[in-house]
Amino acid sequence: MTSIHLRRLLGAGAALSVLAFAASCSQPEAVGSLSTGETETAAPQSGPATVNEAQAFIEKVEKFYREFGEYSARIAWVNATYINYDTDWLNTQVSAEGTEMGVKFANEAKRFNDLELPADMRRKIELIKLGLNLPAPERPGAAKELSEINTRMSSAYATGKIELDGAQVPRVDLEEMMGTVRDPQRLQEIWTKWREVPVAERADGGTMKSDYAAMVKVANEGAVELGFDDVGTMWRARYDLPPAEFAAETDRLWGQVKPLYDELHCHVRAKLNDKYGDDIVPLDQPIRADLLGNMWAQSWLNIYDLVAPGDADPGYDLTALLKDNGYDAVKMVKTGEAFFSSLGFEPLPDTFWERSQITKPEGREAACHASAWNLDGAEDIRIKMCTKVNADDFQTVHHELGHNYYQRAYKDQSPIFWGGANGGFHEAIGDMVALSITPEYLKQIGLLDETPDASKDVGLLMSVALEKIAFQPFGLLMDKWRWQVFSGELTPETYNDGWWALRTQYQGIRPPVERSADYFDPGGKYHIPNNVSYTRYFIANILQFQFHKAACEMADWEGPLHRCSVYGSKEVGEKFNAMLEMGQSEPWPEALEAFTGSAEMDGSAVVAYFEPLMDYLKEQNEGRQCGW
Numbered sequence: 001m002t003s004i005h006l007r008r009l010l011g012a013g014a015a016l017s018v019l020a021f022a023a024s025c026s027q028p029e030a031v032g033s034l035s036t037g038e039t040e041t042a043a044p045q046s047g048p049a050t051v052n053e054a055q056a057f058i059e060k061v062e063k064f065y066r067e068f069g070e071y072s073a074r075i076a077w078v079n080a081t082y083i084n085y086d087t088d089w090l091n092t093q094v095s096a097e098g099t100e101m102g103v104k105f106a107n108e109a110k111r112f113n114d115l116e117l118p119a120d121m122r123r124k125i126e127l128i129k130l131g132l133n134l135p136a137p138e139r140p141g142a143a144k145e146l147s148e149i150n151t152r153m154s155s156a157y158a159t160g161k162i163e164l165d166g167a168q169v170p171r172v173d174l175e176e177m178m179g180t181v182r183d184p185q186r187l188q189e190i191w192t193k194w195r196e197v198p199v200a201e202r203a204d205g206g207t208m209k210s211d212y213a214a215m216v217k218v219a220n221e222g223a224v225e226l227g228f229d230d231v232g233t234m235w236r237a238r239y240d241l242p243p244a245e246f247a248a249e250t251d252r253l254w255g256q257v258k259p260l261y262d263e264l265h266c267h268v269r270a271k272l273n274d275k276y277g278d279d280i281v282p283l284d285q286p287i288r289a290d291l292l293g294n295m296w297a298q299s300w301l302n303i304y305d306l307v308a309p310g311d312a313d314p315g316y317d318l319t320a321l322l323k324d325n326g327y328d329a330v331k332m333v334k335t336g337e338a339f340f341s342s343l344g345f346e347p348l349p350d351t352f353w354e355r356s357q358i359t360k361p362e363g364r365e366a367a368c369h370a371s372a373w374n375l376d377g378a379e380d381i382r383i384k385m386c387t388k389v390n391a392d393d394f395q396t397v398h399h400e401l402g403h404n405y406y407q408r409a410y411k412d413q414s415p416i417f418w419g420g421a422n423g424g425f426h427e428a429i430g431d432m433v434a435l436s437i438t439p440e441y442l443k444q445i446g447l448l449d450e451t452p453d454a455s456k457d458v459g460l461l462m463s464v465a466l467e468k469i470a471f472q473p474f475g476l477l478m479d480k481w482r483w484q485v486f487s488g489e490l491t492p493e494t495y496n497d498g499w500w501a502l503r504t505q506y507q508g509i510r511p512p513v514e515r516s517a518d519y520f521d522p523g524g525k526y527h528i529p530n531n532v533s534y535t536r537y538f539i540a541n542i543l544q545f546q547f548h549k550a551a552c553e554m555a556d557w558e559g560p561l562h563r564c565s566v567y568g569s570k571e572v573g574e575k576f577n578a579m580l581e582m583g584q585s586e587p588w589p590e591a592l593e594a595f596t597g598s599a600e601m602d603g604s605a606v607v608a609y610f611e612p613l614m615d616y617l618k619e620q621n622e623g624r625q626c627g628w
């Protein structure tokens with residue numbers, strides 16, 4: 001997400017576009033319909049700053065976050081669900097205003113740097129300084145320029161046209177096809193066409209790639225004015241750790257799960273080799289990126305059938321179960337809601353059902369990438385999806401609802417504290433709930449008649465690993481690439497080569513065809529043109545297993561973690577809610593400790609969860625040449 005707005009008001013799910021900022025900055029005069037009664041942001045006072053001044057400043061920012069936040073969120077919503085010239089125009093305008101105010105506030109906050117303040121006030125001041133996702137420099141016109149660039153990139157991603165066999169195919173359909181098509185030639189065609197959009201030339205000669213380079217320049221200028229080395233440093237500063245320590249922390253966590261990834265990669269490559277042969281899947285090379293069942297090779301769940309253990313199976317195919325039982329998109333969301341209700345959360349408000357975009361609207365352009373919103377900082381929560389009836393989207397529905405329940409839980413905090421304890425927390429809530437979608441749970445809700453025999457669980461574990469373990473190197477490298485871009489280590493000439501170097505190094509994959517340096521393959525992933533930082537998802541895939549393990553212990557579960565469902569546990573719900581209500585009012589280790597008893601992020605819960613699979617993979621890989 002690009003803005004305070006997105007980070008705070010909408011929460012981590014909202015990722016939108018353009019809104020360069022956030023919920024709080026509004027210059028009331030600039031926003032005619034918004035009458036806050038404020039005038040200008042106060043000019044820096046002379047003399048030493050006082051606690052009273054700091055308090056008045058914080059209150060002013062809070063008021064702005066609330067009021068401008070709602071105003072800009074409603075514009076962003078209309079834009080995302082109905083993209084056209086005018087809504088792009090409106091969003092550009094409001095996003096620029098938000099950025100301008102965010103920059104003013106961040107600069108103003110510096111006045112209180114050396115002042116001794118109570119902890120909550122100090123935290124608010126520091127968060128105000130970090131409030132913008134992409135800061136603009138203060139020079140006139142810069143915020144507008146940044147906002148225009150971002151709107152263009154965002155709309156280009158959402159509306160870019162792709163033709164197959166002479167007909168335009170909706171982007172969500174192409175994503176789905178990557179999971180179902182098995183003909184390598186066809187997969188390569190879809191994969192390649194998807195990646196024409198980021199280099200498609202507009203009438204003015206610009207492309208998403210040229211916009212991206214321009215965005216980096218302006219936003220970096222803004223970050224430097226605020227005292228950061230670059231935007232990447234600013235993004236890393238959001239984790240209650242010095243930025244360099246945070247980068248080292250992600251590497252440490254990756255080190256914990258990498259052995260599992262390496263075994264999974266080795267096994268999957270061998271199985272793909274069985275299917276496609278040595279020419280297409282040589283056993284000593286990175287895997288061709290289009291064969292893994294997903295547009296970005298970030299989840300391999302869709303090729304479960306190709307890699308499933310012979311003597312074990314998950315006992316069911318969730319996509320088939322949903323379809324055979326007559327589930328539609330709304331019923332999928334209702335099922336997700338029912339899980340949260342079973343934990344003791346209040347039902348979703350009627351307005352959720354009236355105002356959400358649950359399926360792709362007909363006859364107009366809309367952004368299909370899933371997101372979750374809180375429009376008014378209170379009860380007006382919604383999701384925006386183009387839901388398909390399949391296992392992937394069943395997972396995503398829970399993911400998005402997790403954002404919404406989090407947003408509603410922290411609504412009574414100061415708007416400066418609206419947000420996840422860290423970005424990873426926001427992404428982990430719904431996923432943690434989805435880890436409780438066990439065979440037993442599916443039986444409880446009538447989707448399965450019988451639970452499969454536990455002796456076949458390695459199949460179940462394989463399907464979870466194809467989604468969550470396969471994801472981790474991608475989750476990590478997306479921002480490693482951006483950190484290199486923002487620091488200047490990569491330039492437009494080396495964007496694409498640098499991207500593939502990381503894709504190969506971390507994921508062990510390669511493009512199906514040679515990619516020249518002219519391409520902009522990172523731009524084929526939503527979060528790049530929309531400037532949504534991505535380490536959050538990597539962190540979330542660690543945290544959700546920690547949460548799940550702690551929740552299962554709370555529920556006195558005895559047995560393997562992958563068979564544990566906390567469905568119906570009010571005790572878990574109560575403790576979970578206590579963590580959610582905190583928002584980002586405390587450093588994340590405190591929120592983590594409140595729920596799990598540990599203040600450390602730790603991959604050992606992941607390792608424990610997958611232990612039986614690790615044994616199986618090692619056995620399978622014996623005698624195989626692993627690595628790339």
Ligand code: X8Z
Nearest residue numbers: 012013014370371396399537
């Ligand atoms: O973007 C998302 C969510 C919205 S926050 C649908 N996710 C990442 C992605 O799709 O790339 C969830 C998993 C990772």
Ligand code: ZN
Nearest residue numbers: 012013399427
């Ligand atoms: Zn999310």
